[in-house]
Amino acid sequence: MALKRMDNVGIVVEDLDATIAFFRELGLELEGRATVEGEWAGRVTGLGNQQVEIAMMRTPDGHSRLELSRFLTPPVIADHRNTPVNALGYLRVMFAVEDLDETLDRLRGLGAQLVGDVVQYQNTYRLCYIRGPEGLLLGLAEELG
Structure with a gap:
């Protein structure tokens, strides 16, 4: 079975409205907003019962998306926003x-x-x-x- 596509990149933020405004200014389009919650969602993430506000942003060509998430529960437990560009993990x-x-x-x-x-x-x-x-x-x- 072949890979079909990369669907989206997820980014966890504190201020969803400001982040949406920033990516709109860059040129992405807001595809939609929703709250994802409940035990079923927690089974996917491994976090248990969770409540997350999400916004899906789409590039103008329609091929790429960013999923912006603001966790309401459980609370965020780590902050990697100011790590240097040579830190292990996802870069940018x-x-x-x-x-x-x-x-x-x-x-x-x-x-x-x-x-x-x-x-x-x-x-x-x-x-x-x-x-x-x-x-x-x-x-x-x-x-x-």
């Missing part, structure tokens, strides 16, 4: 953008901070890492030529 989500400078200007208005510098890789890409809402690490890439 990378987004392709049309105009890197314009995108950075818009996202800075919502608190985004550049991690290092905007760099150019050969004549192919301009790239950078930013810290978005709640310190989430994101990559931005502008294809050149």
Whole structure:
């Protein structure tokens, strides 16, 4: 049996509304919001009886999604938002953008901070890492030529 697709990337946040606003500004569309709760959901996550507010954000091409989650119960027990980029585990989500400078200007208005510098890789890409809402690490890439 073959893999069909990567369905979404999940990100746990404290402020769901602010995070939705940030990703909308980046260009993702809010597909929907819901509360997921109950024993059945806890069996999937291994957390038991849980209550989670979720928002599904879709990229403009319709192929990729972010599932933003805010746990009401059980409470969040660890915070990895400020780990350095060389920490073990998931690193970041990378987004392709049309105009890197314009995108950075818009996202800075919502608190985004550049991690290092905007760099150019050969004549192919301009790239950078930013810290978005709640310190989430994101990559931005502008294809050149």
